[in-house]
Amino acid sequence: MKTERWSVDKDVDKNKSYPQIKEAASFLHKNEVVAFPTETVYGLGANAKSDEAVAKIFAAKGRPADNPLIVHISSTSQLQDIVASIPEKARKLMDHFWPGPLTIIFQKKQGAVSDLVTAGLDTVALRMPDHPIALELISTSGLPLAAPSANRSGKPSPTAAEHVANDLMGKIAGILDGGPTGVGVESTVIDCTGTTPIILRPGGVSKEEIESIIYQVEVDSSLKNQEQKPKSPGMKYKHYAPAAPLFLADGEPEWLQTVINEKRNQGLKVGVMASSETASDYDADMILDCGSKANLNEVAHSLYHVLRAFDEAQLDIIFSETFPETGVGAAIMNRLDKAAGHNWIRQKARP
Structure with missing residues (x-):
């Protein structure tokens, strides 16, 4: 398959027409798959209403079909077409964090999206990305877009179009190149279908930020218990891993x-x-600085880029320092733990 590649300035003007985005949208209407930038990572988008289109996402990524996908929208009217109801706490989160790196799980309207998107569940995960190219693509297409990260399943998520090309060139219809992404780690996923909202995946919006809006929120116990199966899209299997074994x-x-x-x-x-x-302080074959522990947003931004850079050096083993689990640090450590396959080494306490 030929993969088209279009360059678009990140600062798109809503009052202008962009032929690159129109062409990308036309591919989406043909049930093809197009990668596009969001404020977190690059997404691999397809028509969320079409079984044919969504199946192509799973094929391109090599992703197991029992792993649900997040649907990306550009307006609340699209949301109302997909969800059965909007709980009050979900509405508060939407008002405060949308557009932005927060995915909210709702009860879905039957038949609103392909069952492949939700892996047969009666719930659906949605978010409104805070990226002008993503919003313009969704708006131009008029379609809700199912969009996991645009990488081969298990590899580090892509924060640049070149990462997408390295993984998926020849496997998808097109790549909208909008330059590097911002946040660097994926969205936070929160389930608002129960009485108390539950964070299923830490991400670009911290638990502390969510609690400042809805006061009470729980964290999925599977994030700390490796024996439990995670409930969030993209968290069920080993993920984010470089080629060489990684140890925390x-x-x-x-x-x-x-x-x-x-x-x-x-x-x-x-x-x-x-x-x-x-x-x-280190002497090794390759040492990569991923940012300051005093500025975890910097670490989050560079995390996947650094993990991918290690692959180019063809290393035998990688060690990573650990980071404070406050704010976005919870997402950083969650991704590193997944990338390492839960493999840690620890300094013995001094007697």
Whole structure:
């Protein structure tokens, strides 16, 4: 398959017509799949109403069909066509965080979207992205777009069009290139179908920010319990992983350097993902600074880019420092834990 690639300035003007976006929208109406930028990561969009179109998402990604997808919309009128009702707490969150990196789960109207989108569930996950190209594409097409991250399943999510091309060129109809994304980690997913909203996936909107609006929110216990199956789209399988085995290292840089030295003495090529505060403390084959622990938004923004960069170095093993789980740090550590397959090494306490 030939994959078209269109470049569009991120600052699109709603009063102007963009032939690139019109052409991309025409592919969507033909039930083809088009990658597009959002404020979190690049999404892999297709007509959420069409079984044929949605099936092409799963085929392109190599994603298991029992993993539900998030539907992206550009207006509340689209929302009303898809959901059975809008709970008051969901409405408060929409008013405050939409457009933005917050996905809300509602009870769905039967037949409103393809059953492939919801994996047969009676609920549907929706969000309104805060990115002018994404909103213009959805609006121009007039379609709700099912859109997981635009990467091969299991790989780090794409924060640049080049990442999408590396994974999916020849497998999808087109890529709208709007430059690098902003937040860097995917949206927060919150289930508002019950009495108390439950965060199913930490992301670009923190628990603390949500609590400032609706006061009481729970966190899905499966995020901490590896034996439980997660309920959120995109969280059921190992994800976000670089090619080399990744281990999360909980300890001081001096201790981690001894571990690095042991692996290099064994002939292994070692990579380290470190904070700005400690990157210069390490000696390894590849050391990547992912941002300051004092500015976790910076870390979130660079996370997937750094994980992908390790692949280019053909490393044998990667170690990553850990980060505070406050604010967006919860999303950072969730993604790193998934990328590492829950593999940690910990410094022994001193006697």
